[in-house]
Amino acid sequence: MESFFTRYRNLVVLLVILVAQIAGLAVQVRRASNGRNALDVDDQSGVRLIRLWANAIIGPPEHLIHASKLGVVGLWSDYIDLHNVREQNQDLKQTIGRLRLEQAALLEDARQGQRLQALLGFEQKYIYATVAAQVYGSSGSDRSHVFYIDKGAHEGLKPDMAVITADGIVGKVRDVFPHTAQVLAVNDPSSGAGVILETTRIRGILKGNADGQLEVVGILADQRIQPGEKVLTAGGDLVFPRGLPVGVVQKVVRDPDRDAFIDVILTPAAHLNRLDEVLVITSTEPRFPPQQQKDLAASDTLESSVSPAIRDQMKASEIMSEKLPGLIDPNLPSDQQPLRDSSNPNPAVPPPQPLHPDQFSPGAAAPAGSEPGADTAPKPHPKTPYTLPAAPSAAPGSASTAKPAANSAPQETPRRNP
Amino acid sequence: MSLLGADLRREMEIHRYPLLAYALVPLASLVLQAWLPRLTSPYDWFDFPLVVTVYFALGRRNPIQGTLMGAAMGLFEDALTHNAIGINGIAKTIVGFLAGSVGVRVEVDNQVIRLLLNFVLSLLSSAIYLFVSRFMLGLALEWSWLTELLRALGNSIIALVLFPLLDRLQIKE
Numbered sequence: 001m002e003s004f005f006t007r008y009r010n011l012v013v014l015l016v017i018l019v020a021q022i023a024g025l026a027v028q029v030r031r032a033s034n035g036r037n038a039l040d041v042d043d044q045s046g047v048r049l050i051r052l053w054a055n056a057i058i059g060p061p062e063h064l065i066h067a068s069k070l071g072v073v074g075l076w077s078d079y080i081d082l083h084n085v086r087e088q089n090q091d092l093k094q095t096i097g098r099l100r101l102e103q104a105a106l107l108e109d110a111r112q113g114q115r116l117q118a119l120l121g122f123e124q125k126y127i128y129a130t131v132a133a134q135v136y137g138s139s140g141s142d143r144s145h146v147f148y149i150d151k152g153a154h155e156g157l158k159p160d161m162a163v164i165t166a167d168g169i170v171g172k173v174r175d176v177f178p179h180t181a182q183v184l185a186v187n188d189p190s191s192g193a194g195v196i197l198e199t200t201r202i203r204g205i206l207k208g209n210a211d212g213q214l215e216v217v218g219i220l221a222d223q224r225i226q227p228g229e230k231v232l233t234a235g236g237d238l239v240f241p242r243g244l245p246v247g248v249v250q251k252v253v254r255d256p257d258r259d260a261f262i263d264v265i266l267t268p269a270a271h272l273n274r275l276d277e278v279l280v281i282t283s284t285e286p287r288f289p290p291q292q293q294k295d296l297a298a299s300d301t302l303e304s305s306v307s308p309a310i311r312d313q314m315k316a317s318e319i320m321s322e323k324l325p326g327l328i329d330p331n332l333p334s335d336q337q338p339l340r341d342s343s344n345p346n347p348a349v350p351p352p353q354p355l356h357p358d359q360f361s362p363g364a365a366a367p368a369g370s371e372p373g374a375d376t377a378p379k380p381h382p383k384t385p386y387t388l389p390a391a392p393s394a395a396p397g398s399a400s401t402a403k404p405a406a407n408s409a410p411q412e413t414p415r416r417n418p
Numbered sequence: 419m420s421l422l423g424a425d426l427r428r429e430m431e432i433h434r435y436p437l438l439a440y441a442l443v444p445l446a447s448l449v450l451q452a453w454l455p456r457l458t459s460p461y462d463w464f465d466f467p468l469v470v471t472v473y474f475a476l477g478r479r480n481p482i483q484g485t486l487m488g489a490a491m492g493l494f495e496d497a498l499t500h501n502a503i504g505i506n507g508i509a510k511t512i513v514g515f516l517a518g519s520v521g522v523r524v525e526v527d528n529q530v531i532r533l534l535l536n537f538v539l540s541l542l543s544s545a546i547y548l549f550v551s552r553f554m555l556g557l558a559l560e561w562s563w564l565t566e567l568l569r570a571l572g573n574s575i576i577a578l579v580l581f582p583l584l585d586r587l588q589i590k591e
Binding site for chain 2: 018025047135137147188190
């Protein structure tokens with residue numbers, strides 16, 4: 001037995017190491033719901049530990065090289081390559097002045113837009129909290145389009161946070177370590193994001209192909225898609241906010257697997273191969289600068305001081321509308337209706353009668369079923385009497401701001417006798 | 419390729435290196451592999467850890483050392499990606515073993531033989547990666563043999579420059 005191991009020890013060592021790695025691989029792969037095998041999205045603790053160790057060993061030298069490169073580049077650009085800097089400085093100052101004016105105008109527009117969207121009940125996400133990070137390394141393999149940034153859990157990063165640049169989307173945070181994080185680039189075949197073509201409003205799924213290009217898949221063949229059309233994030237993937245630039249249509253090719261579908265190849269908006277600084281979107285909750293926060297606080301204070309008065313008025317108007325008699329009481333005969341009550345010192349004037357009754361006059365509509373289309377005519381709600389809105393005279397001083405009771409039906413404002 | 423007899427093989431010089439070289443050269447190769455693609459992408463047709471694995475396995479003429487070094491390099495590479503840990507590990511384990519085994523049988527100081535071996539072992543590493551990913555694990559993997567061919571060429575060119583430099587680290591007896 002001893003001679004066997006001595007004789008074949010090379011092969012035995014090889015087999016032991018291979019079997020150990022195959023066993024390790026087996027626990028990392030799961031059968032997905034579509035019947036195909038896929039890697040576990042979340043690394044198991046052991047796998048995560050190996051990644052952490054590798055990152056801890058490779059990360060510092062990479063940081064060092066990256067910092068050296070930045071130092072050399074900085075030395076060159078800050079102290080040597082200063083040609084035309086003075087002219088550029090003046091141009092930039094002018095640009096800053098112009099942008100400040102534009103910013104002031106845009107800020108007002110943005111706030112107005114937010115108010116309107118809040119009114120419409122949109123769940124629009126806004127990018128307000130970001131963390132700037134430096135890209136210092138990559139996976140080193142073109143089969144895995146991931147890169148490493150110098151911010152991690154201590155800076156508030158979490159998995160699945162969107163990573164962008166000023167030009168467009170870049171990827172999403174995959175693995176978070178204490179001071180670093182791994183980002184899965186959008187051009188990796190395993191990535192995915194919901195996108196929409198800006199002009200044609202066609203939606204698709206963004207992913208990377210084997211060549212590291214961006215492509216939009218899951219689109220039915222459509223002649224309207226032309227090169228040059230912009231592609232934006234659709235916002236439905238719970239990672240990227242809506243409306244961020246993704247890229248521009250480069251060409252359209254047939255989907256090799258499905259005849260009726262096409263793949264749209266994109267030129268990425270962000271320079272995915274030359275990333276230095278990125279922004280990680282850590283929160284999409286609205287967060288305003290200090291001056292805006294002061295303004296909002298002031299407006300909130302004002303609103304809170306006014307709102308009790310408005311609430312009181314609304315409450316009073318509701319009580320009054322309940323106490324005031326309806327103009328038409330369904331329980332009373334027609335000659336005893338409040339409108340005809342001669343004892344009322346300020347009788348309400350009934351709505352004016354049309355000179356020539358037509359189908360639009362109240363009560364002139366034909367009974368339902370009497371003729372075709374009769375049931376399409378508007379009918380008053382049988383249980384809603386024609387009631388007066390809150391009487392202005394009942395709440396002196398507050399009449400102009402009183403609102404109709406919430407449960408009263410929309411109605412015409414009756415006129416009073418002078 | 420000059421084949422050698424068993425007796426002559428034993429007499430062949432086994433390359434020895436300072437202990438620091440065994441630690442720093444593989445580490446440097448891993449760091450370069452992780453950092454350089456940021457400058458060279460999308461033309462990152464090279465695999466420094468593979469070249470270093472082949473170099474040490476050939477030089478040491480020891481299949482076990484080649485196996486261990488290949489496994490360590492491959493696992494490190496896998497750990498830096500988001501893919502399963504072990505695919506590169508298996509590929510480079512086999513490459514390290516074969517390089518160490520071949521080193522016993524051929525004259526590895528010949529530069530042409532080294533380059534040829536590098537080219538062939540690079541392609542073999544790619545083939546093993548494809549086999550493990552697609553057939554053993556059943557993962558969906560897009561593949562381009564042209565890229566792998568270019569990578570093998572790139573590795574050969576790197577080996578052309580790197581091997582003579584690493585030879586200078588040898589301990590001369």
